[in-house]
Amino acid sequence: MVTNGRERRIISQLDPRVVRTNEQLRQALSELLQQQSLQQISVQKLTSTAQLTRGTFYLHYKDKTDFYEQTEQQVIDEWFAAARTVIAPNGESVSGFALGPALRYVDRHHQILTVLLHPQFTQFRPRLRQRFERELLGFSQHLPAVGTDEPPIDIQITFLTMAFLGLVEHWLNDNRRYRSEYLAQSFRQLATPNVTLLATWFALVGTDIALDSEKSLT
Secondary structure: OOOOHHHHHHHHHHOHHHHHHHHHHHHHHHHHOOOOOHHHOOHHHHHHHHOOOHHHHHHHOOOHHHHHHHHHHHHHHHHHHHHEEEEOOOOOOEEEEEHHHHHHHHHHOHHHHHHHOOOOOOOHHHHHHHHHHHHHHHHHOOOOOOOOOOOOHHHHHHHHHHHHHHHHHHHHHOOOOEOHHHHHHHHHHHOOOOOOHHHHHEEOOOOOOOOOOOOEOO
């Protein structure tokens, strides 16, 4: 049976050996980028640092560009899978984005996310932003129509997307100084459904601490 690229990715993500190989290569990429630019990194350097054979690498990727592209998409898919939850803003069950699990994923995978958010990876930010915008647009279709006195839906989507991703990037650059649960609740305190119902897509699911409890890791 012939499978397309998307089916192969789904099958691969379910194979523990493939997941382990990708994790080793991600770690190697993070280590190498501390010392050299993306252009200086070769398949040989990646596999040597990851303690893998070149044959193993080429079993899963056509070349290093394919590895970068697959890794970007896998990280986005993993992040959204970790954050997937069900909410019912109008009594109808729809998919939402659980802030607690979402930010714990960022915390656990901070190294590769920091790498992919670097300007050297020119496609990751647009892909990530487009995924958030697409999910928010889909969610907006389950909400009442925007009133004439409210900002247009595209402005609301852009605002929430950039606010959340900007906060995540600041958190990473700040060495994740705040606990993920506190950051989740802080975001929803700022992006409140009282301002826009669209903010309810960012669900306060999986947060176990109150805003006035311990804030910082240090």
